[in-house]
Amino acid sequence: MAGPVLASIRIMSSEIKNREITADAETGRDFAIWEILSVVSSGLLMEWVVLSFAGRSKLVGGIPVVLALGFMLYSHYDRGETLREIGFRTDNFLAACRLLLLPTALVVLLVIAVAWLTSHSILIAPWRNRFLILPLWALFQQYVLNGFINRRAQLALGKGLKSVVLVAIIFSLFHFPNPLLALLTFVGGLIWAAAYQRQPNLFALALSHALSSLILALAISPKLLEGLRVGFKYFG
């Protein structure tokens, strides 16, 4: 008599556990979308609201960035992600570079061709010392874009086209309303997000990003790129 009862209790408890696991996974996916929205809203707040209100005050302008960065770091800690998983690693650097070599070379050649066709010169803009920090700036952007947003997008939408396009749209959105930058960053976002999903290495992505940005800043007329201004600054 007790045997069938115990067996049915075991089956019921196993079903409840399965439902809990499914619910947990769904919650994790839904929450990943909230995490992306939170980080994106911080970036847009800084570009469109805080910079326009706070003007030159870097202290105030930095508040959304510090909040977003703090949140992202805590999220990695909470979800038990390691630096290696995020992409701060060297073991797949060459493999990631091999993936990025052709698209980066194509972008560089395309930019040089456009520069030559429009002004019969390759290097138009003068060298600026701020270009020296480009690799670090590129690494930071790639960390936010791929080390955080891409990873959360994969949680929410899975690996593949959907999450890659979402990452590219977000990267492009950060460069609005500058039309040329928005277009170029969408293309760049597609390439880097796809490469990250195959070989998650942020150093290789930063190298490709810094190289493309440098060539773009030196070869394309600042007028055409609207001085690389984005957000509210674009209008001022």
Added chain:
Amino acid sequence: MKNPSTRLVHVLIGKSIVETLVVGALAVFTFITVLPPFFHGWSEVTETGISGWAVNNASPWERVEVQLFVDGKFVGDAIADQARPDVSTAGWAKDAWHGYTFPINSMPRGVHEARIYALHDSGGGMRKSLQLLGKPILFSVDASGKIWPGPS
């Protein structure tokens, strides 16, 4: 990758609340800096144009720069530094030198609306804002070019 803990949810909500507070505080600060509620003034139609006075209560000795717009178009600007003893007698200003006059001529016949704005600089001259002084004034211009208060 682990599922998020309740603590992470709380951190996200906390971050959103802090951002909302920062943006709210910035909005209030910006409003007070760009459009400070310290400007007072009045204007009226006279035989020759539009006259009035303007005072910045936050800086009572300052001579306020004013601009005249008629039918939404800029007409001219002036510094409110003419004698208006009645303004200081009434207690609106510390001294009598807050008056201005905008002569109006060559205005087409018909009814027009004049607005006087106080010009305010903020952010070290980076931002300029206009604040309406008093109420918009309706005036009419007859066939001879003379101006009259009101619509007719």
